[in-house]
Amino acid sequence: MxxxxxxxxxxxxxxxxxxxxxxxxxxxxxxxxxxxxxxxxxxxxxxxxxxxxxxxxxxxxxxxxxxxxxxxxxxxxxxxxxxxxxxxxxxxxxxxxxxxxxxxxxxxxxxxxxxxxxxxxxxxxxxxxxxxxxxxxxxxxxxxxxxxxxxxxxxxxxxxxxxxxxxxxxxxxxxxxxxxxxxxxSRFTKMQLPIKYRYAILLSGPEPQRGILEKILLEEFKNSTFPVIFIRGVLENKSKKEIIGKLSIYNFLHGKDLEEALNSSETIICRSGYTSVMDLAKLEKKAFLIPTPGQAEQEYLAEKLYKKGFVGSCAQNKFTFKKLDDLKNTTCLRFNxxxxxxxxxxxxxxxx
CATH class of the missing domain: 3.40.50.2000 (Glycogen Phosphorylase B;)
Known part of the structure; x- marks a missing residue:
């Protein structure tokens, strides 16, 4: 048949x-x-x-x-x-x-x-x-x-x-x-890998807000003293890598490369879209969520999870590196x- x-x-x-x-x-x-x-x-x-x-x-x-x-x-x-x-x-x-x-x-x-x-x-x-x-x-x-x-x-x-x-x-x-x-x-599988990065920054979503957040985060992390993987979320014909200090910057990663990068990171910084939330729950990683300005869905999810103590979060225009101190009081999101x-x-x- x-x-x-x-x-x-x-x-x-x-x-x-x-x-x-x-x-x-x-x-x-x-x-x-x-x-x-x-x-x-x-x-x-x-x-x-x-x-x-x-x-x-x-x-x-x-x-x-x-x-x-x-x-x-x-x-x-x-x-x-x-x-x-x-x-x-x-x-x-x-x-x-x-x-x-x-x-x-x-x-x-x-x-x-x-x-x-x-x-x-x-x-x-x-x-x-x-x-x-x-x-x-x-x-x-x-x-x-x-x-x-x-x-x-x-x-x-x-x-x-x-x-x-x-x-x-x-x-x-x-x-x-x-x-x-x-x-x-979720497309991901939780893997037991050695930690290579303190933070994985995973950008996504429509312009112009994706680009605005990219500029904010690059400015805040440019002098990082520990390894950070920065995935810009820009799909192009070929994956490109750039090293700036402790930052490993990729235009995009997909498949096993992305899965391994996230599993080998201590904390993930990303938008609070629902798919991202499901992925975080599957990976059982600490997370800091930055909702897309004006998207009530993302703002609701970020606030809901922040109030329950699962994640750190703040508005895009309020983000500074100091905000990551909030992660000390969070637990990772876990779901069956x-x-x-x-x-x-x-x-x-x-x-x-």
Missing amino acids: PKKRILVAPLNWGLGHATRCIPIIHALILENFEPVIASDGDALNLLRKEFPSLEAHELPEYNISYSKKVAFFKLKLLLQAPKIIRVIKEEKERTRGFVETQNISGIISDNRWGVRHQNIPSIFITHQLNVLSGSSTLFSSKIQQKLIAKFTECWVPDFEDLPNLSGKMGHLEKKSFPVKYIGPI FLTSSFSLVFSLFQGK
Whole structure:
């Protein structure tokens, strides 16, 4: 029997959506499915590097741009709403073409609202059943839930009960559509390696804020007296390394190289995106989280984990090297992860 082909389509909005699809793609292969990748930009480039033998297709770009000033963050996103709606329509057309010409039997869409098809099982992956957006949270959450309801099922990479990672974002009092909690997922494995670096700085996310944080951290760490690995999160054709004092600076690392770098670091400094939080929990590393300014989701996660004493954290414009003293009072984030196969999760594609 030919393998069933499953379209896996993560959103290109930072790299978190793509990286958390990596263990799902591996699981599909182990369960004898044939994954087909679809995305755009850096997310597509990353998955092509991770899975060079898999078929990959390009989807239309959302190409969301962010304001440098937090005060204009929501306004700038709102002004781009017509473009987002247009891209969703284009995604639906492109997906229809894939199903008709590429023999697709199922769809796993990580936050791409238009990647679905009424005639085959279509899964929407998100940790945001509620979309936190300040005063407009109720409105943005209702829109999200209405769009999710168009899919066959919604998978939340978290636990349904306490303790959990996503808190109020990933949990509803009443559900009007099928929700399956698949547990936290991470592309990484915890390894027992000698510590080479005091800090691993792992940058990610959209511009201009990624670049702004890079400048802040380079300034604060340029005179470091202990080894630091600085991963800029800029995907280019080749990985490049630069040494500045005790800093080992890479434009990007992926796969085993990144996994080993993080495992051989004492503490990780990164954004507080949900995928990063799941990775930190899997690696059981001390962490300092710097949320992207204006992103209520990241601010909520950082504050939630900071108040529980799991991580150090501060606003981007407040960061100084001295802030890392807060790490003395933290414990690492630990969670049990899925160890069984995805057989039950993927049974939807088998018609079981």
